[in-house]
Structure formats: structure tokens, C-alpha cells
Amino acid sequence: MVRTARFSAEHFVDAAIALVAEGGPGAATMQAIARRVGAPTGSIYHRFDSRSAILAAAWNASYGSLARLLVPLLQAGRPREAALALIPWAGEDRPRARFLLLHEPVALFEDAPPPEPLRQAMEQLEAEMDQAFRACIARFGDGTIRDEDLSRAKFLIFDAPIAILRPHLLAEAPIPAFAGQMMAELHAGLPFAGARAGTTHAA
Amino acid sequence: MVRTARFSAEHFVDAAIALVAEGGPGAATMQAIARRVGAPTGSIYHRFDSRSAILAAAWNASYGSLARLLVPLLQAGRPREAALALIPWAGEDRPRARFLLLHEPVALFEDAPPPEPLRQAMEQLEAEMDQAFRACIARFGDGTIRDEDLSRAKFLIFDAPIAILRPHLLAEAPIPAFAGQMMAELHAGLPFAGARAGTTHAA
DNA sequence: ATCATTCTAGAACGCTCAATCTATTTGTAT
DNA sequence: ATACAAATAGATTGAGCGTTCTAGAATGAT
Numbered sequence: 096m097v098r099t100a101r102f103s104a105e106h107f108v109d110a111a112i113a114l115v116a117e118g119g120p121g122a123a124t125m126q127a128i129a130r131r132v133g134a135p136t137g138s139i140y141h142r143f144d145s146r147s148a149i150l151a152a153a154w155n156a157s158y159g160s161l162a163r164l165l166v167p168l169l170q171a172g173r174p175r176e177a178a179l180a181l182i183p184w185a186g187e188d189r190p191r192a193r194f195l196l197l198h199e200p201v202a203l204f205e206d207a208p209p210p211e212p213l214r215q216a217m218e219q220l221e222a223e224m225d226q227a228f229r230a231c232i233a234r235f236g237d238g239t240i241r242d243e244d245l246s247r248a249k250f251l252i253f254d255a256p257i258a259i260l261r262p263h264l265l266a267e268a269p270i271p272a273f274a275g276q277m278m279a280e281l282h283a284g285l286p287f288a289g290a291r292a293g294t295t296h297a298a
Numbered sequence: 299m300v301r302t303a304r305f306s307a308e309h310f311v312d313a314a315i316a317l318v319a320e321g322g323p324g325a326a327t328m329q330a331i332a333r334r335v336g337a338p339t340g341s342i343y344h345r346f347d348s349r350s351a352i353l354a355a356a357w358n359a360s361y362g363s364l365a366r367l368l369v370p371l372l373q374a375g376r377p378r379e380a381a382l383a384l385i386p387w388a389g390e391d392r393p394r395a396r397f398l399l400l401h402e403p404v405a406l407f408e409d410a411p412p413p414e415p416l417r418q419a420m421e422q423l424e425a426e427m428d429q430a431f432r433a434c435i436a437r438f439g440d441g442t443i444r445d446e447d448l449s450r451a452k453f454l455i456f457d458a459p460i461a462i463l464r465p466h467l468l469a470e471a472p473i474p475a476f477a478g479q480m481m482a483e484l485h486a487g488l489p490f491a492g493a494r495a496g497t498t499h500a501a
Numbered sequence: 502a503t504c505a506t507t508c509t510a511g512a513a514c515g516c517t518c519a520a521t522c523t524a525t526t527t528g529t530a531t
Numbered sequence: 532a533t534a535c536a537a538a539t540a541g542a543t544t545g546a547g548c549g550t551t552c553t554a555g556a557a558t559g560a561t
Binding site: 265 | 321322323324325400401402404405408409445446449450452453457458460461462464465468474476480483484486487488489
Binding site: 301302327328339343348349409410 | 517518519520521522526527528529530
């Protein structure tokens with residue numbers, strides 16, 4: 096090698112995540128990212144081709160962290176534990192949680208789409224998560240996967256827990272204890288897959 | 299009067315809502331709004347002081363439409379019907395629903411805060427909705443309102459239904475029939491207020 | 502010690518945007 | 532008809548953005 100880098104790709108990604116978490120996607124300008132790291136703007140381009148490349152890397156890092164948590168639990172057939180695991184996950188790294196859960200990805204890439212290799216990585220992560228959901232459902236029913244079952248599972252394990260966490264993430268408040276209780280009640284109250292009230296079976 | 303206006307404030311607001319719904323807050327530039335209406339950019343400033351004024355007006359129009367739907371039902375003590383009413387509301391005007399439910403307000407005003415009179419109108423609308431939630435809860439318990447009860451109510455009537463609708467709004471797909479069933483099961487499964495399992499009462 | 506390479510450093514460029522400005526058009530009241 | 536107020540019309544301005552460019556500094560291999 097030739098010269099030690101003062102600023103790593105991770106530094107820039109972390110800064111981007113923090114900026115988006117605090118002020119929305121528009122707050123993560125190249126200059127703001129550089130300022131936060133203490134680097135000149137030009138140095139960012141030694142690590143990333145463009146702004147959308149940083150944002151895609153930030154999304155991959157955040158979503159990847161979530162996938163590493165949820166996918167094993169889903170494949171093991173433990174949906175309830177997956178939903179509950181979101182609480183400590185959100186508590187451990189609030190900027191990452193706010194980045195991922197509070198802003199639509201579409202808003203990150205409205206100026207320019209992410210470069211090809213990163214876009215593929217994003218799709219791969221989403222496909223992995225989708226497959227894990229399907230594997231989890233298959234364990235509870237007769238093996239066939241219906242759209243309705245997939246929607247229910249994603250709601251119970253992903254969207255509903257996020258909806259429970261969102262107000263507290265927005266308010267920068269700690270996650271209250273009853274959040275976990277609400278998730279548990281949710282899973283107790285809604286049939287997961289297979290036997291659904293009023294459709295295939297009675298009651 | 300002196301000259302008939304070709305472009306009303308409503309035209310510009312509708313265009314802004316549609317643009318945000320389609321491509322996120324950044325897509326609603328003054329020039330894009332003007333182009334969509336068929337007006338020159340300067341004409342927008344005869345109706346609105348600034349870009350954030352339009353976006354605030356758009357938010358007020360959308361949230362106001364939602365408040366007019368939910369507040370009476372909440373005050374009448376019909377939370378389940380309020381939650382279910384969101385489905386036809388979202389179906390009737392998709393751009394408005396996408397504008398309001400798919401993007402965090404913080405992303406709308408990250409460049410500049412809304413001007414004072416509009417900011418107050420926004421707060422007033424949110425306060426009205428909050429009061430309606432409290433009134434609804436008070437009918438079910440002994441009159442006292444706890445934070446946990448308020449969180450549960452807002453989740454059941456607002457955030458959870460939105461979480462059910464969100465994937466279908468994002469995909470531009472029609473809202474499937476089982477969405478309503480999921481909301482109904484949700485309300486059947488989670489205690490609304492007052493008697494909560496494991497806290498004040500047993501079972 | 503020198504070279505090749507990779508980084509820092511930050512000024513500069515081109516572009517788009519919100520907002521302003523000047524000129525023109527239009528409908529109404531006199 | 533004419534005057535006037537309010538709107539259209541769109542070029543212009545200045546700021547901020549992403550990106551590029553030029554220069555210099557640092558490091559390991561020769």
C-alpha cells in the first residue's frame with residue numbers, strides 16, 4: 096500500500112445514516128456528510144462513485160443488519176420472537192433504526208438510481224428476506240403459500256412492529272415496556288397462517 | 299375583480315400532492331408543479347408565499363380530509379368503524395393517501411419550515427385528532443387517560459391500519475378484501491382501553 | 502533517497518432550484 | 532373607449548448542490 100486513509104467508507108456511511116435519521120434524505124448532502132466526518136468533500140469520491148452510491152450502501156448496511164437478525168428466526172419458524180427482536184434492535188442503534196424505518200427508500204433515490212452493483216445487492220437482500228418469510232409460513236400451513244398469508248406474516252412480523260415503534264422513534268423517546276406486550280397480544284390475536292377464522296376452518 | 303384567474307390555489311395543491319405521491323417530496327419542485335398545471339412558475343407565487351407554504355397547504359388538505367372522516371367516529375365512540383373507514387378513504391383518492399401515508403412530514407419541510415399561519419393550522423389539526431382519540435378512550439375506561447391507552451388507540455385506529463394499507467399503496471395495487479378482515483381481527487384481539495390483560499385486571 | 506501510488510485538501514464548475522423582476526395580457530367598472 | 536387592478540408569462544438572479552479538477556502530502560517498495 097501507499098498511504099494510510101484517514102477516512103474509511105464506513106465513516107461516510109455512518110455519517111449519511113445519522114444525517115438522514117435526523118433530518119430526512121435531503122439533509123444528507125455530500126458537503127454535510129464530509130463536514131460531519133471532518134473530511135473534504137472530494138475525499139468521499141475515493142470511496143463512492145456518487146451520492147446515490149453512499150445512500151445505497153447505507154441502506155444495505157441497515158437492512159442487512161435487520162436481515163441478519165430476522166432471517167434465522169424466520170427460517171427456524173419463530174415469527175413471534177422475530178417481531179419482539181425488533182425492539183432491542185431499534186434500541187441499540189437509533190440512527191440506523193430511524194434511517195431504515197422512518198423514511199421510504201423511494202425518497203433516497205429520487206434524484207438518481209443507485210449504481211448497478213449496489214442495486215443488485217439491495218434486491219438480493221430483499222429477496223432473502225422474502226424467502227425467509229415464505230419459509231416461515233410454509234412451516235405453519237400445508238406448504239402452499241397464499242398471497243394473503245404472506246401479507247399477514249409481513250404485517251405481523253415487520254410492518255406492525257414498526258408501526259408500534261415509529262411514534263417512539265419519531266419522538267426520540269425510549270421504547271416503552273408495553274410495546275413488547277402489544278406485539279405479543281398481536282401475535283396471540285391474529286392467526287398466523289393456515290387456520291384463519293372464517294375462511295378455511297370455522298372459529 | 300379585475301381578471302379571472304386561470305390557476306387556482308387548489309390546482310397547485312393538487313399538483314403538489316400528485317407529484318409527492320408519485321416521486322417523493324423532492325419531485326415536487328416549483329417548476330414541476332407549474333408544468334403539471336400548465337402555468338408559469340411565477341404564477342404560483344400569486345397564491346403561495348413559498349414552496350413550503352404549498353407543501354403545508356397540501357398536508358393540511360390531506361390530513362384535514364382524514365380528520366373530517368375520523369374525528370366524528372372517534373367522538374361517537376366507534377373506534378373499529380374509524381379504522382375500517384380508512385380503506386375506502388385510501389381507495390377514493392390514491393394520490394392523497396400516498397402523499398399522507400407514505401412520506402414523513404419531516405421530509406416535506408427539511409429545506410424550510412412552513413410559514414407561521416400554516417404551521418399553526420397543522421398543529422391545530424393534529425391537536426383536534428389527538429383530542430378525538432382521548433375522547434374515544436375516555437368512553438371505554440373510567441375517564442382517566444393513560445399514555446399506554448393513548449398509544450394503543452392510535453396504533454389500533456391509525457398506525458396499524460396504515461401499515462396494512464402501505465404495501466398496497468406502494469405497489470399501486472388495489473386494496474385486497476382481507477385488509478378489512480385483518481383490521482377487524484386486530485380490534486377483536488387487542489384490548490382497546492380500560493381492561494387490559496395482565497395489568498389492572500387478571501385475564 | 503526516490504518513485505509510484507493513494508490519499509487529503511479545497512477550490513472550481515456546471516447545473517438546478519426557489520424566488521424575484523419586468524413586461525404583457527385580461528376582465529371589470531366607469 | 533379608457534383606466535386600472537390583478538393576473539399571466541417567462542427570463543433572470545443568487546444560492547446550494549453534486550461532481551470534477553489541480554495540487555500537495557504521505558506511505559511502502561525499490
